[in-house]
Amino acid sequence: MSAAAQKFPCPGCGSPLEVRAAGRTQSVACGYCGAVADAQDPAHKLLSKYASAVRYEPLIPLGTRGVLRGEKWECIGYMRRAVRYYGVDYEWGEYLLHNPLKGFRWLVEADGHWTFYETLTEGPQGAPK
Numbered sequence: 001m002s003a004a005a006q007k008f009p010c011p012g013c014g015s016p017l018e019v020r021a022a023g024r025t026q027s028v029a030c031g032y033c034g035a036v037a038d039a040q041d042p043a044h045k046l047l048s049k050y051a052s053a054v055r056y057e058p059l060i061p062l063g064t065r066g067v068l069r070g071e072k073w074e075c076i077g078y079m080r081r082a083v084r085y086y087g088v089d090y091e092w093g094e095y096l097l098h099n100p101l102k103g104f105r106w107l108v109e110a111d112g113h114w115t116f117y118e119t120l121t122e123g124p125q126g127a128p129k
């Protein structure tokens with residue numbers, strides 16, 4: 001599934017980085033130093049450096065492949081998200097899954113609860129405008 005994978009050294013620390021879904025990936029974050037590199041620039045220029053000392057280790061390592069709901073998926077991305085709502089902080093993790101034939105899906109984990117999402121490109125029929 002990773003036929004489109006592309007590797008290059010991190011512009012921040014030189015560690016090997018891998019672009020999964022090459023051509024459709026805009027940036028890659030380094031798991032070692034936190035630098036974010038431009039995946040579409042041939043020189044893979046440095047876009048930003050990680051500003052926080054807080055690090056999260058994804059429960060599903062990037063590059064992991066598995067079957068979910070009868071389809072093969074590769075975990076190609078992870079982001080940690082948070083929101084403060086009425087003074088209470090909520091955090092969750094979102095995993096980007098890819099299958100070259102099926103496209104992209106999100107697997108979201110919050111407090112041990114997992115949810116599988118498919119992004120819609122248009123609203124459901126009959127939805128209010």
Ligand SMILES: [Zn+2]
Pocket residue numbers: 010011012013014015030031032033034035
């Ligand atoms: Zn790095």
